[in-house]
Amino acid sequence: MNSWLSCCDDYDSQSINRRRFLQRTGKLAFLGGAAIAGSPLILPSGISRGSEPIASSSAPTSESLVKLLYEALSPGQREKVCFAWDHQDSKRGLLRTRIANNWDITDQYINDDFYSDDQRALIRAVFESLYQPEWHAKIDQQLDDDAGGFGEQNSIAIFGEPGSEHFEFVLTGRHMTVRCDGNSTEHMAFGGPIFYGHAADGFDEGPTHPGNVFWPQAVEANKLYQALDGKQQQLALVKQGLPREQRVGFQGAEGKFQGIPLTEFSSDQKERVQEVLRKLVEPYRQNDRDEVIACLNQQGGLDACHLAFFQEGDIGKDGVWDNWRLEGPSFVWHFRGSPHVHVWVNVANDAGVKLNA
Structure with missing residues (x-):
């Protein structure tokens, strides 16, 4: 789907306007890159389309959106989806760093009644901000094919308190684990290991992988x-x-x-x-x-x-x-x-x- 709103048709216009604002401001500029093997690799700070910059420097960052989401959660909601930075799950170990190809980090799916419309809008804004704008439709296509759309089988967790020295937002689901950590996870890119995948044309795709976005x-x-x-x-x-695919x-x-x-x-x-x-x-x-x-x-x-x-x-x-x-x-x-x-x-x-x- 090209828009996450297409999976839901019961939002009032005020909620939709708030959501569209959050989606627009959460998007980051498309920035090009070049890498040189055997010497320091540098990605340039940005490019522009024509003479106009693509995004304003005043746009909210992924991390500031996570902070807004955290503040929008009720105490009861935080008990279910917010954890200490080094929270240990009895079965899965250090939950913040867990990685798998198909899993739920918490029991509450984004599109469940557990979240309000505005909270879902903030979650979507964080999610979009982690990807380049031209990839939003591709990622939504993967979610449509694999999980029935954004939020249908996706869950989130927040570790630590956003804005503090250490915090991290994690979103999981089938063929997806993405993170937002504000560079507070020492030594790691992406805030920790990530996973992506796609079964575009059924479980056995065939040699040409038709429609697979990756x-x-x-x-x-x-x-x-x-x-x-x-x-x-x-x-x-x-x-x-x-090698076993998990051996990373x-x-x-x-x-x-x-x-x-x-x-x-x-x-x-x-x-x-x-x-x-x-x-x-x-x-x-x-x-x-x-x-x-x-x-x-x-x-x-x-x-x-x-x-x-x-x-x-x-x-x-x-x-x-x-x-x-x-x-x-x-x-x-x-x-x-x-x-x-x-x-x-x-x-x-x-x-x-x-x-x-």
């Missing part, structure tokens, strides 16, 4: 594979053994990484790696893009990474690799495209950060 990331990676020479392709292709904990600088080290690439090939990286971070707000690049720089840049393509799980046996992985000492971006897309992301500047999956 498949273009794999298309870009396969273009890179085709640009490798024969020896490089042999190094990059893992013929036996596909950090190995550190002494890790045994699958695939080809990016130090084996020519300058032209490294530019193609940059294109892949740009495609991977493309959906997200600039702040999260910058954190990814900063973390990557601190652990040695792309030259510290390996790239692996996996023969196992090649749908259609067509040599277009559905499963692939970009990994460094404290950087893991694991793309599983078989039988449909699951992507696990874990990025930090310190390999000692533990994964809770």
